[in-house]
Amino acid sequence: MVRLASPFRAAILALVLLTPSTAALAQDKAPADADMIARGKSLAEAGDCIACHTQPGGQLFAGGRPMATPFGTIYTSNISPDPDTGIGKWSADDFYGVMHTGRFPDGSLLYPAMPFGAYTQVTRADSDAIFAYLKSVPPVKLADRPHDLRFPYNNRSLILGWRTLFFKEGEFQPDPAKSDEWNRGAYLVQGLGHCSMCHTAINALGGSSESEAFQGGLIPMQDWYAPSLTSNKEAGLGDWDLQDITDLLKSGISRRGAVYGPMAEVVYDSLQYLSDDDIKAMAIYLKALAPRQAADGAPPTTTKAESSLLYRLGARIYEAQCAVCHGTDGKGKLPEFPPLADNQSIQMSSAVNPIRMVLNGGYPPGTAGNPRPYGMPPFAQTLPNDDDVAAVVTYIRTAWGNRGTPVSAQQVNELRSAPLN
Known part of the structure; x- marks a missing residue:
């Protein structure tokens, strides 16, 4: 589905119930060492677990974050080590099960908004390290919220068909021909x-x-x-x-x-x-990754004459609103203001992203390498006319040798109400 990584809950394929060995139980109860927890934290960061399982401003890994999908809303799981509402009673085997098979400990199916189709490739050693880290964070008592999915998607048994078509279980296998x-x-x-x-x-x-x-x-x-x-x-x-x-x-x-x-x-x-x-x-x-010829987008919905009008109008809007940061030549002022000339992201067959940026603006992330990011202001209010937005986006997609196609006011209008996150 989407890059939503929703219920990140522990699970195993419970086709046969096995009594865990004494050695396995002892291993689960043995405290993880600091190095293993630190490695697990790094791996959990690589898996971006916090993005879905922590509400903005909420408690770490307490879940409950709503994730909109085409089939309804999924609420992410509590993966803190609370014994009643989180993963406190789960074993390392249980946790590996959700990563590897996409099933709960009782054998029930996870919705594929949780990216078990990718996480199945995670090694057992890395799964154990992530589990050790999650067991080390403060427990949060917060019951999982039921999903709000439309019929028939609220019937988990339908996931069997999805899995047959799209899920391939198995750990990552290195390519011996590669470095x-x-x-x-x-x-x-x-x-x-x-x-x-x-x-x-x-x-x-x-x-x-x-x-x-x-x-x-x-x-x-x-x-x-x-x-x-x-x-x-x-x-x-x-x-x-x-x-x-x-x-x-x-x-x-x-x-x-x-x-x-x-x-x-x-x-x-x-x-x-x-x-x-x-x-x-x-x-x-x-x-x-082997370069492949990108599929051509749909032909532009504007005529050549309209494109010419859009270009001239867009040039005037660009000069008034955009040139101060991105330059009259579109070369920008690195690193604060990205170039628009010869910018791949501006010229793609899909014009969604440049339209979204003009309408809604945005910021690069604040990171150690970019602690004070410069942002792009939103122009949805400054340019309330869809034709004006279409014009300036058309201009930046076709000026300075850019090879993008024109965009229409209808495309702009469809994105004015798009979610901001």
Whole structure:
């Protein structure tokens, strides 16, 4: 479904009930050492667990955060170590079960908003470390809130069909033909990072095709476009320097631009805390993704004459509202103001993101590498006319040699009411 990682609750495939051995029970009761807890914390940050299982301003891992999906609202689980409402009574085996099989201890099914399709690749050792960390945080007594899903999606048994179509269980297997760094990056991107949850198109059933992995798609209910990581026409990093990639992942800004919207949240909650070695490994893997020709978008809905009018109107609006930061030549003023000229994110077949930025503005994340981020102000009120927004977005997508297509006032109007997060 979406990159929502909702119920992150412990579970095992309870097809057969087994009595745990005395040794296993003793191992569960043995306190984890500080190194294991620290490693688990780092892994939980890589998995971005806090983003879904902690309410803004709420208690750590207490859950209850609403996650809108095309099928209704899912509320994330309490994964603090409270024995009654959290994971306090679960074993390491139980926790590995949810990561690996997407089932609760009683065998019931998790909804796939929890990215167990990616987390199944997490190794047992890493799962145990994450569990040790979660057991070390303060317990919070807060019962899970029932999901609010429409019929028939509130029938969990239907998930069996989804799993048959879209779920493949199994730990990550390194590619012996690749370097250790590449394999580490693949493990983080494909598994804990669950990057494909956003960067792969979602179909009507809430699933995605493995053959289309990382080729980009609209994030349902959030109305942001997660660009293709396999096409250099979108967010493919094949021609980027490794330093630019690592800067973008670690701090949210680089010489090539900045991240906004959902990706800014990922950097803020997760990537900025990863080690330099892990960030470099992810950069190596992402850079090596085989470039593929991005599918052409739908033909523009405006005529050439209208495009010309939009361009001239957009140029005037740009000069009055945008040039002071981004320059009359569109080259920006790095690192504070990203360039718009020759900017891949401006020229993609989908115009959703530049329209959203003009309407709603945004900030790169505040990180150690970018502690005082410069933001883009919203222009939804300054430019209340949809034609004006369409004009300025058309201008920046087609000026300075940019190869984007014009946008229409209808496209703008459809995004005026989009959620801000």
